[in-house]
Amino acid sequence: MTQHDQALQNPKSGANVAQKFPLGRLSKTHRDFWYARVFKRARKQADKVLEAPDWCARIQFNGRREIFNLQCSNRAVAADRAKDIYVNLAANGWDAVMEKFKPAPAPRIVSPTVGEVIDQVRATSGIRIETVENYASKLRRLVAGVLKIPSTRDKHDHFNKGHRKWQEQIHAVKLSRLTPALIQAWKIRYVQERGVNPLAEKHAKNTINTTIRNAKALLSRKALRFTNLDLPDPHPFAGVEFEKPGKARYRSEIHPELLLIAAQNELSVSKPEAYKILLLALSAGLRRDEIDTLTWEQLDFERHVIRVETNVYTSAKSSESEAAVDVDPELMEALRGFKNASRARFVINSNVEPRRTITYHHYRCYKHFDDLTKWLRTKGVTANNPIHALRKEFGSLVCQQHGLYAASMQLRHADIRITREHYLDKKQRFTIKIGPMLNQPAMQAVSA
Numbered sequence: 146m147t148q149h150d151q152a153l154q155n156p157k158s159g160a161n162v163a164q165k166f167p168l169g170r171l172s173k174t175h176r177d178f179w180y181a182r183v184f185k186r187a188r189k190q191a192d193k194v195l196e197a198p199d200w201c202a203r204i205q206f207n208g209r210r211e212i213f214n215l216q217c218s219n220r221a222v223a224a225d226r227a228k229d230i231y232v233n234l235a236a237n238g239w240d241a242v243m244e245k246f247k248p249a250p251a252p253r254i255v256s257p258t259v260g261e262v263i264d265q266v267r268a269t270s271g272i273r274i275e276t277v278e279n280y281a282s283k284l285r286r287l288v289a290g291v292l293k294i295p296s297t298r299d300k301h302d303h304f305n306k307g308h309r310k311w312q313e314q315i316h317a318v319k320l321s322r323l324t325p326a327l328i329q330a331w332k333i334r335y336v337q338e339r340g341v342n343p344l345a346e347k348h349a350k351n352t353i354n355t356t357i358r359n360a361k362a363l364l365s366r367k368a369l370r371f372t373n374l375d376l377p378d379p380h381p382f383a384g385v386e387f388e389k390p391g392k393a394r395y396r397s398e399i400h401p402e403l404l405l406i407a408a409q410n411e412l413s414v415s416k417p418e419a420y421k422i423l424l425l426a427l428s429a430g431l432r433r434d435e436i437d438t439l440t441w442e443q444l445d446f447e448r449h450v451i452r453v454e455t456n457v458y459t460s461a462k463s464s465e466s467e468a469a470v471d472v473d474p475e476l477m478e479a480l481r482g483f484k485n486a487s488r489a490r491f492v493i494n495s496n497v498e499p500r501r502t503i504t505y506h507h508y509r510c511y512k513h514f515d516d517l518t519k520w521l522r523t524k525g526v527t528a529n530n531p532i533h534a535l536r537k538e539f540g541s542l543v544c545q546q547h548g549l550y551a552a553s554m555q556l557r558h559a560d561i562r563i564t565r566e567h568y569l570d571k572k573q574r575f576t577i578k579i580g581p582m583l584n585q586p587a588m589q590a591v592s593a
Contacts, residue, residue, distance in 0.1 A: 174235075179227035183220060202227035206234050213247055251373045259288055260316025262374060266363055269371035273460075275506060280368075283359035285315045291323060291331040320364075323381040332357070336388065350390035357387065395537040397570040398526050401427060407524060412517075418493050418510065419517040421483060425451075425492070426535035428476045430543075430556050433532055434459060435466075437510050438499055439492045441484055449474045453557065458499040465559040540568040 171178040179202060186197040200215045200223035213230055215223040234242045254261060263281045270277065289296055294314060299307030335353050340346030361382045362368060369376070404427070412420035425431045425439065429451050438458040444451055450469045454461060461467040480492070487494065497509040508514060514532060521531040528534040536556070544552035544564075553564040 173231050174228060176221070176224045176228050179231075180220060180224040183215065183223045183227055199223075202230070204231055204234065206231070206239070209239060211239075211243070211247065253373050253375050255375050256377070257320050257374045258316060259284065259318045259320060260313075262320060262363065262369075262372075263316070265372040265374060266368045270368045272368060277363070280359045280363040283356045284363050285312065287328070287331075287356055287360045288315050288318055288323065290335065291327050292318065294318075320381065321377040323377075325379060325381065325383045325385050328357075328381060328385050332385070332388070347390045350388035351393065354387045354390070357382070357385065393567060395534075395541065395568055395570045397538060397541060398528070399427075399534065399538045401538060401542065404524060408520075412520065416513070416516050416520075417483070418495070418513040419520060421480070421493055422510070422513055422517050422532065423535065424476060424479065426532055427539055429470050429472045430536045430539035431470070432462065432466075432536065433508070433514060434462070434506060436493060437508050437514075440490050441487075441492060442490075444477070444480060444484075444492070445469075446477050446481055449477050458501070463559060466557045468554075468557045470555060470557070537568045537570075540564060541570045544569050 173179075183200040183202050185200055187194050189195075198218045200217055200220060201212055202215055202223070203210060203212050204227065213227070215226045217223045217226060230242060230246050233245065257265075263277075263284070266272070266280075267274065267277050288294070296311070297307075299305075300311040302308055332353050336346060336349045339349035364376065364381065404423075408420055408423050412423065422436055425436050426433075431439070431451070431453065435453050438456060439451075440456065443454065443456075449472055451472055452469050454467045483492070491509075493510045493513060495509045495513065497511070499509045500507045518531050521534075526534055540552045540556045543555045549561065549565060549569070552569065553561040556564055556568060558564050558568075
């Protein structure tokens with residue numbers, strides 16, 4: 146490598162490269178010409194000089210000069226981009242280059258509608274589309290409740306486009322109509338109308354908190370950072386606080402040993418797919434979506450591990466969710482028996498092909514999930530999501546035997562507080578023995 150090349154690859158050499166080496170003889174269509182001329186914008190703040198992370202290039206052609214942000218922190222890549230801009234400029238002129246490399250920012254939307262907010266967040270945020278649609282659904286529900294827009298049965302009529310008409314009515318609402326005072330009034334009204342008893346009130350508070358949390362997420366700085374929307378001032382949720390329904394801790398209704406014995410007797414032959422789902426949820430703590438597309442390749446029979454990972458059929462819920470789950474060797478042997486009798490790629494057999502949808506989760510094993518849910522109901526499991534209750538039971542068992550940290554690791558949670566507050570039930574009893582005291586003769590107790 147020549148001294149010239151070494152200097153060009155040294156990002157600290159800066160503009161001095163042009164002075165040390167005869168770069169003036171290089172063509173503007175050569176990367177090295179621009180390597181010595183790209184720069185970073187800087188500004189002074191107090192006694193410090195703050196430098197922007199991206200390289201820029203000042204390009205002049207036919208008497209006009211423009212500065213282009215090359216949107217790159219790697220100097221060599223930035224030089225290539227500057228060269229490409231100049232080549233395009235020489236071939237196509239300023240108008241085409243400005244449109245391609247430096248387009249004018251879209252005009253700000255001062256008073257956006259609900260539909261404009263949803264559309265721009267969907268297009269620019271980078272948030273998973275299923276998540277955006279969930280947020281949008283909650284925002285529409287909130288708007289309808291706050292502004293008292295009727296929700297008739299036609300709202301659910303997709304065939305005759307009743308749902309679309311209702312949705313268009315919500316999307317046409319100006320966001321400025323949502324004020325903190327109106328949202329607060331709706332929140333109180335919602336809880337009062339449904340809180341006919343303490344338990345119903347708790348459920349209503351949980352529902353209102355979920356609705357507000359998701360609707361607020363759609364209007365968050367993270368969701369809107371690449372949009373050209375101006376939110377009303379004050380922010381619709383400014384000062385609106387969540388209700389305090391109390392802890393939503395898991396309350397176990399499951400006796401794992403009895404449930405597994407019953408499942409082996411009643412499901413293993415008649416409904417083997419439902420039986421496998423129960424094993425994976427209760428003995429490995431897998432989520433429904435993880436079970437739905439679990440392949441045999443993700444099972445390590447030698448190390449007794451199930452690897453939860455993104456595959457061609459579905460994405461892991463989060464980066465923390467992608468991990469190996471340690472499982473009992475006997476579970477792996479039971480699954481090995483099913484594998485030997487199966488030629489399918491998936492652990493759970495289904496005639497439905499996996500399908501990635503845009504707005505909702507599609508389960509190829511929906512029928513088997515439904516079969517297991519109905520069976521769990523007959524065994525006294527009353528949770529809203531019985532299959533997820535199996536996952537919570539798994540976490541409680543791990544915590545009982547190995548502690549809270551181990552349970553959080555096995556459940557693959559990002560925060561140990563999620564495990565503690567929502568997934569664990571107290572499995573051990575802590576009591577004082579008063580039986581001997583109660584059995585003492587009355588006179589002896591008094592004299593004592």
